[in-house]
Amino acid sequence: MARENSKELPSSSFVEKGTPGLDTEVLDVGEQIQRIASECPPFYRNRNLFILYLLMIPGCLVPAITLGFDAAMMNGLQAVPSWDDYFNRPRGSLLGIMSAILPLGCVLATPFVSVVGDRWGRRVGIIVGSVIMVAGGVIQGASVHIGMFMASRFIIGVGIVFANAFAPMLIAELAHPKERQVITSLYQTSWYIGAIIAAWVTFGTFSIPNEWSWRIPSLLQAAPALLQIGGVLCLPESPRWLVAKGRAEEAKAVLVKYHANGDANDEFVNLEFEQMRGIIEAEVNNETGWKAFFDSPGNRKRLVIIICLGVFSQWSGNGLVSYYLVRVLETVGITESRDKNIINGCLMIFNWITSVASAFLTARLKRRTQFLTSGFGMLAVFTAQTLCAGLFNERHNIHAGKAVIAMLFLFYFFFNLAFNALLYSYPVEVLPYPIRAKGFSLLMFFGKASNFINILVNPIGLQAIGWRFYLVYVAWLCIEIALMWKFFVETKGPSLEAIAALFDGEHVKAEKRDFIKEKGEEKEE
Template structure:
């Protein structure tokens, strides 16, 4: 008698074929819906004609942008403090590995915080993730400004780093998940430009206090680092929660209410909102039907590619040579004969202003230029400029060519023009696009871990390298930038255009 049941192998094969067919059909449907959604988004009025949407974007300034302000403040402050005589005397003229530890300890705190990012924000919401991180940073800033010895200063910076990763993860995620589809690319990219707002403030605050004859020359900037965190702790609750988080946590009606109020100015039945909500709900509920443990990051070819991109983006954002200037500008300037404390402070402040203009312009360019193009121009440009900077530094040190030494200063400004084009504008907006909702927080945790780990190595090694071999240390970054350029060309994926849900289908097809 013939077996009434099909053979297991055939059943598995048939199920696999049917599953692939269903996925293929779903991908086609998502692309069709997304094409219509993008068409409606382009036809939507600009944000300044939608009162509720304009209000939302303005509320993002105190509620979301401040974490990046804190990080930028820290980099410029540590640069500035190295030119403050009372800080140098109080902590015993820190240099080499000690100076590196004072800077790198912030990254240690950040690394220790990364395992807790996803559980907090996925369970309690994006806003609570931002609030918790800001609260820890505020405590760290107060301890930093009150430090009476080296150990206390180090502990304070550990706290700042620990809190920073929570706020710096969920702020760009919340921006990307709240923004109108028409504005998402630019609005999310503008987040990281606020790094330079903090850097400008710190650079000029330390310039204003650097010649004070007492400890307040460094305590004032240190205490002010807590101010942005206090602003965020209040401002974040004037923002609505992420509609995507609400859908994923069984509050779809609340999510739709937010979309109607903010994206359609309260107009119920708006075609764009109806389509936007339907796409979010169908994709997120399907993705959340199964658990997403950490191993989900390597479970599929699409997720493995996303994981590789997060690792590369985290490392490249810190190892492109920017770490030399972000925390050790004083030592870089000394390699080309700029030893005046006042001139070092002026250059630090001027560079931060230039960076803010470049970063803001780069953020708006994201609406015009493809992602891979931005990354390729950025890495190739940094490689060319850093090679020229190394040559000029060599001419100054080996041949006493003062013109070449002055050219290095100009090269610093040009270098950051290319750095900001991608690694400021796209550092957080690109991951929001690359990572689908179920693994978005986990993917950001990987990005933060790799970025802070790379920054830790930077902060610890750079002063030692500069002390040991001076300008020749630049050759390390010339070689690494060549590696970055090749990796961007081979592995980075284009994400410009589609909705966040449609981009997920692009990776997983």
């Protein structure tokens, strides 16, 4: 059977209207591949695939680790007396700028993300980001004044956006379809690994009676990126990128080695490769640009989802706790540095456990179920947290103050359910290959821009109105739930053709049939 013009329909891609290269096999091959993939042995029985997943740990998880490290480190440093004294007790807008300067670097670097990844590959994108992060971490640890400290954080932000865009993409494009959803969802859980390390490092160093109490954790922020430079060199390049660059044989060799444990005659890999080559070669020839996000109703819907994911991942109230937990704890009477650091460390351990559990739940729960459960849960908890903070501050209710601490843990349980587990895996399902790198660039832009605004505004709000600032997030979470209900599409369960129809409309089916008919007539002539 001739599959050269087949169109790829993996679980993470959709048929786009008017795309050439579609034949009658397409409607069956996607489901056939999914069926065979589900019957493949688990990864731990495929030696090469098991090694691939192990290599992903140092090669791809570092960007999220660095982001988590940064958030917990900035939380912890605010409870370190020597750091507070060295930089003249930064509060309000100055504290906001010190934290927000990192996502500002991310925002300004996003226009170059897709250019690097599409032209030179996913691995080069990760390496570029890692080198920049190492430089930033070294400068941060050697800072002699507040300007140098902020400049170093800006540099780290520039590096993070490259690595953070391409690491989950490389994971998704290398992983076996049988485990792709869970493996990609596990990527963001490493955010909490970095946070745990930073939280307990700052706890261990805060009592050092000199500048090393904050320089040690600041320098350590460069260590994960240094590890990643070596780790990513041990990983293969994305087979989809290789196909797009005309290196199809190299792409097939990657699939054979890791998805079939070296068996070149494996039926699944041959189907997977032919389908991959068919869709990518057809669509890459169309030179898909940024305008594609506005060309069809389906792509416009995808654009709305990507924007919502980026914004919601930062504006759900998590940014308030991630960077300003110390200030939040002060609103309920927790003032001892040791207590603040212990709570910070314990919260990050709890978050890692719940985020890993949420990642595995993606194999069972529907996407809309996860998102809406997360939204309603966060709203309920934040409302209760606001009420308890009010009772503590207005009526001096000690028990209500302690309840706020419990609410912090409960809030992150619901946040992690969707916005940790699905932040990068859902876009992989939503975005087809030709616009995937550009889609991730947009996800990074809106996520980091939202983070920049959020980090900048939070300390000002806390300083100005204290616990009443929580009411802003209660109102915003109501808006998030409404938008998720309206726009978020279910991508788990339906057939691939049905999922494409959810984005592009039922008329796509008719257009496919017309296109197939036209191709058949051309062959007869």
